[in-house]
Amino acid sequence: MKVLIVGAGGREHALAWKCAASPRVTSVLVAPGNAGTAAEAKVRNVNVAAEDVAGLVQLAASEQVDLTIIGPEAPLVAGAVDAFAARGLKCFGPSKAAARLEGSKAFAKEFLRRHRIPTASSATFTRDSFDAAWLRSQRAPLVVKASGLAAGKGVVIAPSIEEARTAAQAMFAGQFGEAGREVVIEEFLPGEEASFIVMADGTHSLPLASSQDHKRRDDGDRGPNTGGMGAYSPAPVVTPALHTRIMREVIDPAIRGLAADGMPYTGFLYAGLMIAADGTPNVLEFNCRCGDPEAQPILMRLQSDLTLLCEAALRGALDTVGAQWDPRAALGVVLAAAGYPDKVGKGDVIEGLERAARLPGKIFHAGTRLEAGKALTNGGRVLCAVGLGASVAEAQRAAYALADTVHWTGVQYRRDIGYRAVQREPPRS
Numbered sequence: 001m002k003v004l005i006v007g008a009g010g011r012e013h014a015l016a017w018k019c020a021a022s023p024r025v026t027s028v029l030v031a032p033g034n035a036g037t038a039a040e041a042k043v044r045n046v047n048v049a050a051e052d053v054a055g056l057v058q059l060a061a062s063e064q065v066d067l068t069i070i071g072p073e074a075p076l077v078a079g080a081v082d083a084f085a086a087r088g089l090k091c092f093g094p095s096k097a098a099a100r101l102e103g104s105k106a107f108a109k110e111f112l113r114r115h116r117i118p119t120a121s122s123a124t125f126t127r128d129s130f131d132a133a134w135l136r137s138q139r140a141p142l143v144v145k146a147s148g149l150a151a152g153k154g155v156v157i158a159p160s161i162e163e164a165r166t167a168a169q170a171m172f173a174g175q176f177g178e179a180g181r182e183v184v185i186e187e188f189l190p191g192e193e194a195s196f197i198v199m200a201d202g203t204h205s206l207p208l209a210s211s212q213d214h215k216r217r218d219d220g221d222r223g224p225n226t227g228g229m230g231a232y233s234p235a236p237v238v239t240p241a242l243h244t245r246i247m248r249e250v251i252d253p254a255i256r257g258l259a260a261d262g263m264p265y266t267g268f269l270y271a272g273l274m275i276a277a278d279g280t281p282n283v284l285e286f287n288c289r290c291g292d293p294e295a296q297p298i299l300m301r302l303q304s305d306l307t308l309l310c311e312a313a314l315r316g317a318l319d320t321v322g323a324q325w326d327p328r329a330a331l332g333v334v335l336a337a338a339g340y341p342d343k344v345g346k347g348d349v350i351e352g353l354e355r356a357a358r359l360p361g362k363i364f365h366a367g368t369r370l371e372a373g374k375a376l377t378n379g380g381r382v383l384c385a386v387g388l389g390a391s392v393a394e395a396q397r398a399a400y401a402l403a404d405t406v407h408w409t410g411v412q413y414r415r416d417i418g419y420r421a422v423q424r425e426p427p428r429s
């Protein structure tokens, strides 16, 4: 079979690598891909942008692709899955209607409330409906969110009511363009964050191995928010008891609620959770896709054939399959360009990739491109070095051995990815 992966990041490299490993798969196309996908056996990059929905449908039809998996949110929110379905093409992902769970935080909050799924209390405003008296009646800190897609940048934690007002007004004034036309203001929830990702088929869901990412740029979870500086799987914070609670209180009612609301959900569904001290899994956000960089360690551990799981989901038969996981832990460290998450330089030569390829583990590419046989930096998050080990601490050592092998001018990465999990692990005798 022929598979098409849409996107150009580390998640898409991992998806392409995993699909190419299947004996059922003869070739994998990646649109547009990166220098890492270009180097994988059975994988070929095609120069169609991830946002070019018509171009993607055309590509899948002309190449007689059997299965498409869409990585990033933008084409999903734009309705790519509906466009594929209209041409009778199999595409794993949510419909445009269901992808609003990520595309509109205002929609997601209303959905969560209606289906009694735990989440922070909130109110949604436009510039015209903004209620300064309501805001003054709230307790700081508050969290102010642009409702639309803002590439992970549209969230401000405001220590005071005044700062919340300023943040909301900047969003109304166009700081995040159309994404800030509506603004959600919600209570600040203390706790520990966890990502919970499932595959869904409209009716059933199959949880992926647990994972946790680090959103802040600098060591100790400090500095600006990013798309994610590293992730690991499993996440010890998700105990078996918490897993059961998340399925019962978040995932099952969400999948049932989406079906009942006439938009059955197929695809990866990612719940960003804040686990309260009493164990309540509050939903901070839904993503309509797999996480990046969570996908890299998760897919390193997946032993089952991903194409079979996606096809089962597209038949509404996820309840008939299971996923097998490597019992080892996997940990991924993101290597970013200088300046990330703000503007970054591009075109630096990445050294050491051949040496790294001889070490255990795997380097997934994100913002890279190939020029005259050399891999050059081409974005903020450049690589993700993933190690495996009997514990998170051992996976961490393997990942840093890989990361320390590659270099370019200005490369930056955190030194402490996985520290919470390592602290939870029993001491080595």
Ligand code: AMP
Binding pocket: 120, 143, 145, 152, 155, 186, 187, 188, 189, 190, 193, 215, 225, 272, 274, 284, 285
């Ligand atoms: P979001 O894109 O909604 O997941 O928000 C981005 C980040 O902001 C989250 O990963 C949290 O670290 C933080 N955050 C969002 N909402 C809240 C909240 N209600 N309370 C505390 N932190 C939050």
Ligand code: GLY
Binding pocket: 213, 227, 228, 287, 290, 291, 292, 293, 294
């Ligand atoms: N790592 C967070 C995300 O994919 O949204």
